[in-house]
Each structure stands twice: as C-alpha cells, then as structure tokens.
Amino acid sequence: xxxxxxxxxxxxxxxxxxxxxxxxxxxxxxxxxxxxxxxxxxxxxxxxxxxxxxxxxxxxxxxxxxxxxxxxxxxxxxxxxxxxxxxxxxxxxxxx
Amino acid sequence: xxxxxxxxxxxxxxxxxxxxxxxxxxxxxxxxxxxxxxxxxxxxxxxxxxxxxxxxxxxxxxxxxxxxxxxxxxxxxxxxxxxxxxxxxxxxxxxxxxxxxxxxxxxxxxxxxxxxxxxxxxxxxxxxxxxxxxxxxxxxxxxxxxxxxxxxxxxxxxxxxxxxxxxxxxxxxxxxxxxxxxxxxxxxxxxxxxxxxxxxxxxxxxxxxxxxxxxxxxxxxxxxxxxxxxxxxxxxxxxxxxxxxxxxxxxxxxxxxxxxxxxxxxxxxxxxxxxxxxxxxxxxxxxxxxxxxxxxxxxxxxxxxxxxxxxxxxxxxxxxxxxxxxxxxxxxxxxxxxxxxxxxxxxxxxxxxxxxxxxxxxxxxxxxxxxxxxxxxxxxxxxxxxxxxxxxxxxxxxxxxxxxxxxxxxxxxxxxxxxxxxxxxxxxxxxxxxxxxxxxxxxxxxxxxxxxxxxxxxxxxxxxxxxxxxxxxxxxxxxxxxxxxx
Numbered sequence: 001x002x003x004x005x006x007x008x009x010x011x012x013x014x015x016x017x018x019x020x021x022x023x024x025x026x027x028x029x030x031x032x033x034x035x036x037x038x039x040x041x042x043x044x045x046x047x048x049x050x051x052x053x054x055x056x057x058x059x060x061x062x063x064x065x066x067x068x069x070x071x072x073x074x075x076x077x078x079x080x081x082x083x084x085x086x087x088x089x090x091x092x093x094x095x096x
Numbered sequence: 097x098x099x100x101x102x103x104x105x106x107x108x109x110x111x112x113x114x115x116x117x118x119x120x121x122x123x124x125x126x127x128x129x130x131x132x133x134x135x136x137x138x139x140x141x142x143x144x145x146x147x148x149x150x151x152x153x154x155x156x157x158x159x160x161x162x163x164x165x166x167x168x169x170x171x172x173x174x175x176x177x178x179x180x181x182x183x184x185x186x187x188x189x190x191x192x193x194x195x196x197x198x199x200x201x202x203x204x205x206x207x208x209x210x211x212x213x214x215x216x217x218x219x220x221x222x223x224x225x226x227x228x229x230x231x232x233x234x235x236x237x238x239x240x241x242x243x244x245x246x247x248x249x250x251x252x253x254x255x256x257x258x259x260x261x262x263x264x265x266x267x268x269x270x271x272x273x274x275x276x277x278x279x280x281x282x283x284x285x286x287x288x289x290x291x292x293x294x295x296x297x298x299x300x301x302x303x304x305x306x307x308x309x310x311x312x313x314x315x316x317x318x319x320x321x322x323x324x325x326x327x328x329x330x331x332x333x334x335x336x337x338x339x340x341x342x343x344x345x346x347x348x349x350x351x352x353x354x355x356x357x358x359x360x361x362x363x364x365x366x367x368x369x370x371x372x373x374x375x376x377x378x379x380x381x382x383x384x385x386x387x388x389x390x391x392x393x394x395x396x397x398x399x400x401x402x403x404x405x406x407x408x409x410x411x412x413x414x415x416x417x418x419x420x421x422x423x424x425x426x427x428x429x430x431x432x433x434x435x436x437x438x439x440x441x442x443x444x445x446x447x448x449x450x451x452x453x454x455x456x457x458x459x460x461x462x463x464x465x466x467x468x469x470x471x472x473x474x475x476x477x478x479x480x481x482x483x484x485x486x487x488x489x490x491x492x493x494x495x496x497x498x499x500x501x502x503x504x505x506x507x508x509x510x511x512x513x514x515x516x517x518x519x520x521x522x523x524x525x526x527x528x529x530x531x532x533x534x535x536x537x538x539x540x541x542x543x544x545x546x547x548x549x550x551x552x553x554x555x556x557x558x559x560x561x562x563x564x565x566x567x568x569x570x571x572x573x574x575x576x577x578x579x580x581x582x
Contacts, residue, residue, distance in 0.1 A: 004461065016414060016460040017421070018453055019441035027450075028457050034516060035458060039403045042474050045481065052476035053483055055305050055335070056532020057292050057556070062334040076198040080425035089423050094436050 004032050099124040101579070104170045104264040104318040111169045114158070118151035118169030122213050125171050129215065129262045132582045135243045137235045138257035140176050141184060142216035147171060150213035157211075167321060168211035173257050173266040176217040177224055178204050178309075179298040183214075187300050188222040188232040188250075191420050191427045191447025201298025202333065203267060203309050203326045210325045215263050218253030222449045223417065224274055224302045226250050227521040230512050231451045238508070239282060240580035241546055245505035248278030248521070251312070255282040258312045259580050265313040265322045269299060271306045272405055273500075273525025276537040279312055280500035280549025283539045283580065285319045285566065286312045288525075290557050291532035292337040294323075295330030303412035304335075306405075306529040315576040316538065316567040320344035323559065337557075347560035352386050352568035355494045355561060358393035363498035363524045363551075365399075371543040376499045379540035379550045379569065383497070386568055393493065395485035400478050401527040402519060407462050407475035408530070414459030417452070420444060451515060483531045486553075494561045496553040498524050500537035504546035524551055534559050538566045539575040 009029040013020045020028065074087035083090040099107065099121050110116055126144050133139060154169040174180065177187050179197035181204075186192045200208065207214065221231035229237045229252025237252045239245040240260040247256040251268025255278035258266050268275045270288035279286025287310045294309045301307060311322035327341035359380065364373060384390050422428035422443025429442035448456070462471035489496060501521055511518045528535040533556060537549035550569075554562040570576055 008461075009457075012457055012461045012464065014441075015464060016456050017418075017437065017440040017444055018448075018456065019438070019445040020453070024445075024450075024453070028454055031454055031515065032458060032461065035406065038516065039407060039471060041403050042400060042407075042478055045397070045400065045478060047474060047477035047481070050477040050480050052473060053480040054476055055291075056483060056530070057335070057337070059335060064331065072198055078424075079198060080195055082422060082426070082428035091423055092433055092436050092439055 100128040100261045107170045118154040122147045122151040136260045138253040139216045147213040165210045172212040173215045173263040175268045188220040190233045202295035202330045221250035224250040239505045248281035250274040252278045273522040275310045279537040281505040283547030287536035290534040295333040295336045297332035301416040303409040316570045348563040348567045356389045358493035358496045360395045362398040368502045375541040375548045397481040397485045398527045404475045404478045405526045410455040410459035414456045486531045490555045498551045500549035500551040
C-alpha cells in the first residue's frame with residue numbers, strides 16, 4: 001500500500017470536518033501510515049470469491065404501521081442546542 | 097450494617113425478607129463510594145438524591161404489600177454512554193460535557209422498570225474508544241486491585257465500581273472487548289451478549305454493527321440476573337431480535353454435563369503472557385475434570401481479526417460521529433467562524449480528544465473514493481472468513497475457551513501513547529464482535545496479585561451454555577469470594 005501524503009491527510013481532514021492544527025496533521029499522518037502498514041497483512045488473504053459481511057446477523061427491513069406516536073416537544077428537542085432560539089437552531093448564514 | 101459487600105442476589109433476598117431496606121442498601125453504597133472514590137474514580141457523576149428517592153419508593157411499595165420485581169431496590173451503575181433522561185451524559189467527551197438527554201436508553205428504562213436505583217454514571221474511554229479508560233476527557237480510573245494500574249476499557253468505570261464494591265452490578269458496552277477486557281482486569285464477571293439480544297436504543301453509537309450492551313457483576317448469578325433484566329426485543333432498535341430471552345438463572349443451573357468446548361489455537365499464540373496462558377490452561381483442566389469434553393481447534397482467519405476490526409470500527413465511527421456538529425447539541429466553538437463548515441470543523445476539532453480524532457480520520461480515509469475497495473470492502477470479506485471459522489467450530493462445540501486479555505492490568509500511562517500497542521489488549525475479544533457472538537469473562541485466578549479472566553465464547557444466542565460453564569466453574573473454584581482490598 002502506498003504512503004498517505006500530507007495533501008491526502010489535509011483532504012481527509014476536510015472530508016471529516018476536523019480543523020486540525022499543523023502539528024496534529026503531522027501526528028495523524030504518522031499514525032495513519034503506521035496503521036495502514038499494519039493493514040497490509042490482509043492482502044495475504046485471497047478474498048476474490050468471498051462475499052462481504054456487513055452485519056453478523058441476517059437482518060431484514062423492519063416495517064411498522066405509520067401511526068401517530070409520542071415524540072419530543074420542540075423545547076425538549078432543542079434544549080441542548082448551544083445556540084437555540086424559540087425552538088430553532090441558530091447557525092451562521094448559509095445562503096447569500 | 098455493611099451491605100455493599102453483598103452480591104445483587106443476596107441483596108435481593110435480604111430486601112424481600114425485610115432484613116434491611118432499599119434506602120439502607122443505597123445509603124451504604126453511597127457512603128462506600130465516598131470512602132473509596134478518591135482512589136478509584138470510577139464515577140463521572142453520582143445521583144444520590146434520585147437513588148434515595150427510588151429506594152424509598154421501593155420500600156414504600158413493599159410496605160404497602162405491592163408486587164415488586166425480584167431485584168427491586170438493588171442499586172446499579174450505568175456507563176456514561178447510555179442516555180439518562182435529565183441526567184448529564186458525556187460519553188467521556190468534552191464535546192458532550194453539558195449534554196442532558198431528553199429521554200432514557202431502553203436498557204436504562206428496563207432497569208427503572210425493574211426498580212433498580214441508579215447510583216450514577218461511570219467513567220469510560222471517550223466514545224468507548226480505548227482499552228484502559230485513559231482516553232476519558234475527565235479523569236483516570238484506577239484498578240481496585242492496584243490503583244496505579246488501569247481497570248481496562250472502555251467500560252473501565254463500571255468494572256472498577258463493581259470490583260471496588262461501589263455497586264453490586266453495572267452496565268457497560270462492548271464493541272471490541274470493552275466489557276470483557278475490563279472485567280478480566282478487575283477480577284469480575286462481564287458479558288457481551290449476542291448482537292441483537294439487547295436493545296441499543298439510546299446507547300450512543302460507536303460502531304453500530306459491533307456495539308452491544310451487557311452486564312458486569314461479581315458473580316455469575318448476578319450477571320445472569322442483570323442480563324435477564326435488559327435482554328429482549330425493542331421496537332426502537334431494528335437490530336434487536338424478536339424471540340423472547342430464556343430464564344438465564346434457570347439455564348445457568350442446568351450443569352455442565354455433556355457440554356463440549358474448543359480451544360482456538362490462535363487465541364493461545366504469541367502475545368499471550370505465559371503466566372496468563374498457564375492460568376487459563378489450569379482453568380481449562382478444571383473444566384475437563386468437571387466433565388466438559390475439551391479439544392484444540394484451528395481457526396486460521398482469527399489471526400486477521402485486529403486489522404479487520406481496525407478498518408470496520410473506525411469506518412462506522414466516522415459515520416456515526418458525524419452528528420456532532422456544534423448545532424443541535426454538544427460543544428460549539430467560541431472562535432470566529434467564516435461559514436457553517438468552519439463552525440463544524442472547529443467545534444469538532446475542539447470537542448473530540450486525540451484518539452477519537454484519529455479514528456474519525458482513519459475511518460474517513462478507508463471509506464474515501466479510491467480506498468473503499470482496498471480497505472473497507474476487503475475487511476468486510478475477511479469478516480466473512482472469520483465468521484465462517486466460528487461457524488465451523490460451533491458445529492462441533494458448545495463453547496470456545498480462551499484468555500480474555502493477553503496480560504493482566506498494565507500500569508497507567510504504560511501504553512497510553514501507542515494506540516496500536518493498546519489495541520493488542522483486545523486480540524482475544526475482537527473476533528467475537530466481528531462474528532456477532534456472545535462472549536463473557538469469568539475470574540480464573542491471579543498472577544502476581546492481579547486478576548486473570550477466562551473468556552467463554554458462545555454460539556449465537558448461546559448465553560445459556562456460556563452461563564452453565566461459567567457457573568459450574570465458579571461453584572467449583574470460588575474465585576468470586578476474593579475481593580480487592582481498598
């Protein structure tokens with residue numbers, strides 16, 4: 001497996017929405033390369049004919065009647081908002 | 097009267113016989129917490145007022161002759177990963193430092209229905225990521241057997257609280273070993289049930305295809321009792337199975353006659369401390385004397401579990417933890433921001449600790465375009481191979497036996513700076529999560545004064561067979577009577 005480059009680490013941080021410092025980007029880059037080296041072990045296994053397992057149990061969709069039930073009030077739903085106003089979440093302007 | 101040393105079933109018996117009140121039980125545990133907590137630091141928060149009120153309600157109901165559930169009045173502690181209505185739930189993270197859930201997790205609600213007063217919320221590795229509880233943003237928990245050592249993790253607070261007698265039993269979660277490994281390091285019983293056996297509703301998600309809730313207790317009976325309290329179908333969790341759980345205590349007492357056990361060679365390999373290995377092999381000999389038929393079994397793909405897990409768990413975590421954005425709940429940056437993405441990115445970088453940031457980065461990378469097939473899909477295929485090894489073994493055996501942890505409790509700080517080294521703590525437990533199987537750890541001896549745990553792995557929904565083996569062993573050995581001196 002190729003080494004992960006500094007540019008890739010920056011790209012991944014932007015995908016992950018993490019504003020990492022220069023120091024942290026360097027640390028994460030080093031750690032990722034160590035861990036990715038370790039993943040190389042898996043390449044020893046031929047898995048071309050093997051199906052994937054995303055869940056250990058055979059899961060099927062669960063359906064229910066579309067019935068009215070209890071839910072949180074707007075006040076309860078927004079009580080933990082760092083910036084909540086009148087049952088809304090306030091964020092920086094997203095449309096010009 | 098000293099009540100905090102009693103087991104949950106002894107407490108339940110005494111309460112029913114009116115030898116003492118639920119209020120006395122709760123107060124005695126609270127005062128014991130006060131006495132030892134400076135050293136142990138198992139709790140992030142205690143809830144003395146509500147615990148006493150819940151106990152009083154049980155006492156009043158009993159005095160009025162009402163029918164009560166069998167464990168009514170026996171106190172419990174919850175890992176701080178479970179949503180508790182009106183009680184702060186941090187997940188060991190700064191990002192949720194002030195989060196007060198507006199609802200209860202199903203397991204919390206079931207404990208409430210069983211009338212178990214809640215003593216408090218226990219410490220953990222941030223978002224359950226770690227094997228020593230040192231990744232908590234708030235405090236370092238000590239192992240009651242040696243306070244300079246870790247209790248294991250991620251549910252280290254729950255394990256330490258039970259081992260220290262601060263609670264008779266407690267709940268935790270296990271994604272790669274986070275119940276079994278701390279149970280082993282703290283000398284108590286801990287069980288990760290089959291995936292789907294216990295509802296995960298209201299349990300803050302780490303890796304959803306692996307996470308499962310389970311009990312900690314000082315003996316097998318209490319473990320079975322608490323499992324029975326939380327197990328069962330929940331419409332709020334689509335992965336919870338619909339068939340009713342059995343009576344685990346009745347199953348547990350059926351004896352070990354006719355059970356067959358396999359010893360996976362790969363789980364006794366290099367990396368297992370020789371003294372731990374010989375302690376486990378002595379326990380295996382004992383089980384053979386009790387009449388269990390035991391053989392070695394080869395499970396070649398199990399050796400690939402750690403890299404497989406280290407791809408799958410961070411991938412799922414990177415997706416699950418995307419919800420922490422500084423908008424709906426949790427930490428929001430105080431720095432000036434240029435736009436909403438800047439708000440997300442700064443809030444998240446400030447709120448998450450280093451190990452969580454690393455795992456989010458790793459998971460985002462392995463799921464990103466160009467690497468998805470090479471890493472994530474590859475790991476899901478290897479997961480199939482690992483699961484097939486277990487399927488084959490369980491055609492022949494009822495349970496599999498191994499060490500729970502390759503070592504006894506290590507020193508605080510010893511592995512803290514090396515995430516890869518830390519992960520080796522989970523080499524014996526991780527394969528079980530990948531295969532969705534139940535596993536438990538039972539105390540089976542000591543090495544230099546530190547507890548060793550034996551792992552018992554079961555078939556899907558094979559908790560009854562595991563409990564039979566664990567209980568049979570416990571009755572023969574009596575390790576559970578040995579307690580940490582605090």
